[in-house]
Amino acid sequence: RKEVEQDPGPFNVPEGATVAFNCTYSNSASQSFFWYRQDCRKEPKLLMSVYSSGNEDGRFTAQLNRASQYISLLIRDSKLSDSATYLCVVNRNNQGGKLIFGQGTELSVKP
Amino acid sequence: ETGVTQSPTHLIKTRGQQVTLRCSSQSGHNTVSWYQQALGQGPQFIFQYYREEENGRGNFPPRFSGLQFPNYSSELNVNALELDDSALYLCASSSRQNLNTEAFFGQGTRLTVV
Numbered sequence: 741r742k743e744v745e746q747d748p749g750p751f752n753v754p755e756g757a758t759v760a761f762n763c764t765y766s767n768s769a770s771q772s773f774f775w776y777r778q779d780c781r782k783e784p785k786l787l788m789s790v791y792s793s794g795n796e797d798g799r800f801t802a803q804l805n806r807a808s809q810y811i812s813l814l815i816r817d818s819k820l821s822d823s824a825t826y827l828c829v830v831n832r833n834n835q836g837g838k839l840i841f842g843q844g845t846e847l848s849v850k851p
Numbered sequence: 852e853t854g855v856t857q858s859p860t861h862l863i864k865t866r867g868q869q870v871t872l873r874c875s876s877q878s879g880h881n882t883v884s885w886y887q888q889a890l891g892q893g894p895q896f897i898f899q900y901y902r903e904e905e906n907g908r909g910n911f912p913p914r915f916s917g918l919q920f921p922n923y924s925s926e927l928n929v930n931a932l933e934l935d936d937s938a939l940y941l942c943a944s945s946s947r948q949n950l951n952t953e954a955f956f957g958q959g960t961r962l963t964v965v
Contacts, residue, residue: 744893748891782958783941783956783957783959784894784956785956786953786954827893827894838884838899838907839884839886839896839954840896841886841893841894841895842893843891843892844893
């Protein structure tokens with residue numbers, strides 16, 4: 741079993757749709773949680789950190805449930821430019837750089 | 852742009868050969884991590900370097916080795932290349948002093964082993 745698991749998708753949605761990505765992690769020692777975005781043939785870029793209290797950045801909302809070891813990302817009012825692969829990421833020791841990635845969920849937003 | 856640069860951007864090698872990939876970290880960052888990303892997969896942690904020493908290693912064989920230099924730049928060396936080593940190799944720099952540091956990735960080196 742992989743340490744971080746995501747639905748690989750692809751998710752094909754129309755513009756304006758709301759889409760939710762789910763992720764589970766198996767190591768209860770995980771301390772930091774992130775969503776990264778990766779465009780085709782490019783490097784991953786941090787989309788947002790995820791906190792237990794939940795956090796929002798514009799159209800993006802991230803949630804963390806430590807008891808269930810579950811992370812989610814909600815994208816509202818999808819734009820064509822949101823098309824990318826979304827990577828769920830955990831860090832065991834808050835030291836940055838030693839990141840454990842899920843396999844990524846591909847999102848395609850259509851006109 | 853993140854300020855993390857990798858070279859070369861693309862590389863083709865023959866099975867059994869050796870390869871060296873290079874990474875320059877972002878200014879102010881003292882830690883470099885290397886990842887391997889196979890097609891359709893998320894990046895897999897190879898190892899991390901801090902103060903010129905290996906500081907943690909993922910599930911990769913010893914033929915994957917690295918170096919960090921006093922200016923915090925780093926090299927990834929892979930010996931006895933295998934076809935399965937074909938992947939995108941990503942370097943990420945971060946600051947060990949900041950416990951909630953973001954890791955910034957370079958654009959990657961795409962290695963093809965034939």
